[in-house]
Amino acid sequence: MLKINRENLKTSHQLIWFIIDFLMLGLLIINLTLIVIDSIYGFIAVQNLLLEHAPQVHQFYQPVHENFLFVDLVFVTIFLSEFFLRWGYAIKARVYDRWYFYPFIHWYDLVGCIPVGSLRFLRVLRVISIIYRLHQYKIIDITQFRLYRLVSFYYEAFMEELSDRIVIKVLSGVQSELSLGSPLFERIQDDILYPRREMLTEWISGRIAKAASQGYMPKRADLRIYLEGRVDNALKQNLELSRLRLVPVVGPTIQETLEDAVGDIVANVVHQIMEDLASTSNHAFVEDLVQVMLPAPGTEEPDETRNDALIALINEIIEAIKAQVKVKHWRAELKQ
Structure with a gap:
């Protein structure tokens, strides 16, 4: 059921044009319906069928069919009058940069008025343009139509399938170039x-x-206990340190003190490193690291092993992208 937003229609500054749009839309639907009926009636088999089973219908429509060109010309006259009226308004309101742009932009309105069978159906484009204009100004909402949702779904599915195939083809071509020694990764670097x-x-x-x-700060205490435990275990397995226990009286005390001191030093060093990384002071370290990883172009010798590793890495990334592209989102929507 077509619902018209009357509030937007009343508040619109183009109320007259929207009324004309609705009138043209009704006339176009009537005209296209007559064109379809006349096209079907044009088959001899249909005429014979009507003559045999519905002679009154045949008798009534036969004169219309014979003079259908004149019937269609009545509609064409109305359509052309509306076309030139809008053209004049476009010139007066300076809708386009040049006065003669209007017929080129709305060519389907003009060509559809030619009373030739194949060109008459271009009037469907005029119907679509009027509906789209009414939807654009929120006079009607075509997204509520079941037909629109059906067409939109299969259009999106078609475009997804088409774009996926194109993307996969392009990515496969990149992989082929890489395998042939393309300097792609040098250009990336x-x-x-x-x-x-x-x-x-x-x-x-x-x-x-x-x-x-x-990651570190909330678990600082746990990490410290873990480090001290590992250091304590390593020191106990050290042969030279274990000999300290043989020193009379003070040997065990020295060993325990040394173990505690080493564990505390290691934990404090790690903590200081993590604090430095968690602050802006890590910028210089990271900058040096990036300088090593990305040297200036032409300042290093080519490394075949590294190149092969980079090619393998890029291929893995491309394969991951291709796997994601192959996911059919429209099928998931179809199951809902």
């Missing part, structure tokens, strides 16, 4: 990553600081 070292440094620095603060 030299032309994309290297000019953006500062951005990468900031991003990596922020990620490390966030991981250190959120």
Whole structure:
């Protein structure tokens, strides 16, 4: 059921044009219905069938069929009058940059008025343009139509299938070029990553600081107990340190003190490192790391082993992207 938003229609500054749109829409539907009926009636088999089973219908419609061109010309006259009226308004309101742009932009309105069988059906485009304009101004809501949802669903499914195949084909082509020795990863490193070292440094620095603060700080006490336990166990297995117990009187005390001191030193060192990583002071460290990973173009010798590793890495990334592209989202919607 078509629902018209009367509030938007009343408050619109183009009320007259919307009324004309509704009138044209009704006339177009009537005209297209007559065209379809006349096209079907044009078959001799249909005429013979009506003549045999419904002679009154045949007798009534036969004159209309013979003079259908004149009947259609009545509609064409109305459509052309409305076309030139809108063209004149477009010129007066300066809707387009040039006065002669209107017929080129609305060519389907003009061509559809040609009373030739194959061109008459271009009037369907005029119906679609009117409905779209009414929907755009929120006079009607075509998304509520079951037909629209059905067409929209299969259109999206078709476009997804088409785009997925194109993307997979392109990615497969990239993989083929890589296997043939394409300098793609050098271009990625030299032309994309290297000019953006500062951005990468900031991003990596922020990620490390966030991981250190959120991952380490809440479990600082647990990590300290774990480190002291591991250090204590390692020191007990050390042969030279175990000989301290043989020293009379003070040997066991020295050993225990040394174990506690070493465990405390290791825990404090690790804690200081994590605190540095969790703060902005890690920026210099990350910057040095990025400089090593992304040297200036032409400053290092080519490394075949590294190149092969980079090609394998890029291939794995592309395969992951292809696997994601192959996921059919429209099938999941179909099951709902």
